Amino acid sequence: MDIKEIQSLIKFVAKSGASEVKLEMEDIKITIKTGSEASETTIIQAAAPVASAPQMITPAPVATPATPASAAPTATEDDSKYVTIKSPIIGTFYRKPSPDKPAFVEVGSTVNAGDTVCVIEAMKLFNEIESEVSGKIVKVLVDDSSPVEFDQPLFLVDPS
Known part of the structure; x- marks a missing residue:
């Protein structure tokens, strides 16, 4: 769902007079609440946290580069x-x-x-x-x- 579809959905809900609309699809959840003075839109994407979880795990093996880094001072001493x-x-x-x-x-x-x-x-x-x-x-x-x-x-x- 792109931003234009979301904007048209918000306009449709505002015109319809509904106070709250919830839309759930496989990778996105949208909740649109309208009130007499202000309207509130909440968009939650479930796919994004799942994709970022492996990225959080990837930096963990920092110990692997530390081994070559500890070998680098030896090379630096020779290169001095x-x-x-x-x-x-x-x-x-x-x-x-x-x-x-x-x-x-x-x-x-x-x-x-x-x-x-x-x-x-x-x-x-x-x-x-x-x-x-x-x-x-x-x-x-x-x-x-x-x-x-x-x-x-x-x-x-x-x-x-």
Whole structure:
């Protein structure tokens, strides 16, 4: 039942002079009460609480992500000696200048300060992202053609 049907039902009840009308269908309950000074409409959908109950249960297994999160500090400790190249803008991350060209950098590639490491497309413009440090690419943190946020880590570079 859509909103237009509900509105026409309310108008019909108001014109008929009935003081109260209850309508129950398999997924919706509607009660319309009219009085001399004010009218009251109560709409209860039974299907919505049933649909939200599984959503309430879904966040409960928060313990599952906690296990990888506890493993993450170990990785962070190892990564502390590396310099992170972060996204300066929001957009779509690309490792290659075009689909038929090789990637700008791979894991193990040596980069110098000012070398292009990727491009980020923002509003149909392709912005070349340059390395701020010289070193060796240790890890690529973002998948090709993925959306990235401002200040999101893209690469880990070993400056030594």
